[in-house]
Amino acid sequence: MNALEVSDLNFSYGSREALRQVNFNLAPGRFAALLGPNGAGKSTLIALLTRLYDLQHGDIRVGSCSLRQAPRPALKQLGVVFQQSTLDLDLSVEQNLRYHAALHGLSRHETGLRVNAELARQGLDERRGERVRNLNGGHRRRVEIARALLHQPRLLLLDEASAGLDPASRLALNRHIRTLCREQQISVLWTTHLLDEVQPSDDLLILHQGRLVASGQADVLSLAHGGDLDTAFTCLTTTGAA
Ligand code: ADP
Ligand code: MG
Numbered sequence: 001m002n003a004l005e006v007s008d009l010n011f012s013y014g015s016r017e018a019l020r021q022v023n024f025n026l027a028p029g030r031f032a033a034l035l036g037p038n039g040a041g042k043s044t045l046i047a048l049l050t051r052l053y054d055l056q057h058g059d060i061r062v063g064s065c066s067l068r069q070a071p072r073p074a075l076k077q078l079g080v081v082f083q084q085s086t087l088d089l090d091l092s093v094e095q096n097l098r099y100h101a102a103l104h105g106l107s108r109h110e111t112g113l114r115v116n117a118e119l120a121r122q123g124l125d126e127r128r129g130e131r132v133r134n135l136n137g138g139h140r141r142r143v144e145i146a147r148a149l150l151h152q153p154r155l156l157l158l159d160e161a162s163a164g165l166d167p168a169s170r171l172a173l174n175r176h177i178r179t180l181c182r183e184q185q186i187s188v189l190w191t192t193h194l195l196d197e198v199q200p201s202d203d204l205l206i207l208h209q210g211r212l213v214a215s216g217q218a219d220v221l222s223l224a225h226g227g228d229l230d231t232a233f234t235c236l237t238t239t240g241a242a
Contacts, residue, residue: 001064003028003155003187004049008058011044018044019210022058026203028154029185031178033198033218036207037237042191043083045207046159049189050080062155076104079148083159083191085140089133093124093143096132097150104151111150118146121180138169145177155187156180162197170197195229208237 004026011019019041026032036042047053049060051071060067065074087096094115101111119125122142132140141161148156158177162170174190174197181188190197198204200219205212213236214221218229225232 001028002026002061003030003063004189005061006045006049006058007060009045009048009055009060010057011041011048011053012056017210019048022207022210022212024205024212024215026155026187026189028187029181030203031181031188031190031199032203032205034189034191034205034207035193035195035198035233036191037193039209040193040207041210042193042207043159044210046080046082046157046191049157050078051075076151077154079151079153079156079186081141081144081148081156081158081161083163085144087132087140087143087147090131092129092131093119093135094128096143097147100147101150106151114150114152118149121149122146122176136169137165138173141165141173142176145180149180149186153186155189157189157191159191160193161190162192162194170194195233198229206233206236213237 002025006022006024009019009022022045034042048055051067055068062074062077067074097115098111101114106114119128122145124139124142124146127135127139132143135143162173165173177188177190180186198218202218204216204218204221206214222229222232225235
């Protein structure tokens with residue numbers, strides 16, 4: 001069974017079309033990079049996957065659950081880090097996590113266990129009592145990742161999670177998510193406009209002007225469209241869309 005199935009997705013903001021005929025699957029335990037220039041439709045896709053917006057056309061399945069027909073069990077399997085941070089800066093790291101656990105209906109006991117486990121996994125144990133405001137950008141993102149994983153989702157969605165970080169923190173975060181994916185068998189959809197965050201073995205989805213102009217393993221796509229990812233991306237995002 002696929003971790004994610006997106007079928008015939010179309011979405012418009014009024015008369016402005018943002019996604020057209022988007023179809024793809026994500027296999028369990030895979031790292032998929034959703035690559036596209038600004039305005040390609042990446043955040044719109046994340047908003048549909050997380051049901052921030054209602055589906056207009058097509059369907060999304062998370063595991064065996066259709067987002068249209070069984071939204072609650074579908075959403076339960078998702079963890080998400082949005083493009084804009086949604087942490088409360090005046091709460092501590094731990095308070096931010098506990099608030100999220102309460103929203104997911106975790107018991108007090110379970111919450112304690114899960115918070116401890118995620119803080120340790122993200123290397124944030126010693127910062128748990130600190131206000132988020134005092135953390136740097138990379139650590140704030142790690143708090144969001146810890147929060148996204150609290151309810152043990154099978155699929156983690158990250159929308160430009162590395163944006164605004166310095167180059168070293170950016171690549172460290174990317175590596176960190178890859179380790180989680182490999183070691184915990186979590187499926188990841190990593191959204192970015194930066195080519196250096198894609199690796200040859202990734203499942204690559206290239207979105208351009210609301211259309212999926214290519215999908216497949218990154219090294220295979222590169223070979224098929226000019227040899228390297230840079231050339232392939234330029235070729236697909238200048239001539240790929242109608
Ligand atoms: P990306 O995340 O890839 O930068 P978005 O999904 O944010 O792209 O945007 C896709 C397209 O939809 C863009 O043309 C953008 O201007 C438009 N768009 C995004 N949000 C809205 C909105 N709330 N209202 C109208 N148009 C929007
Ligand atoms: Mg975006």
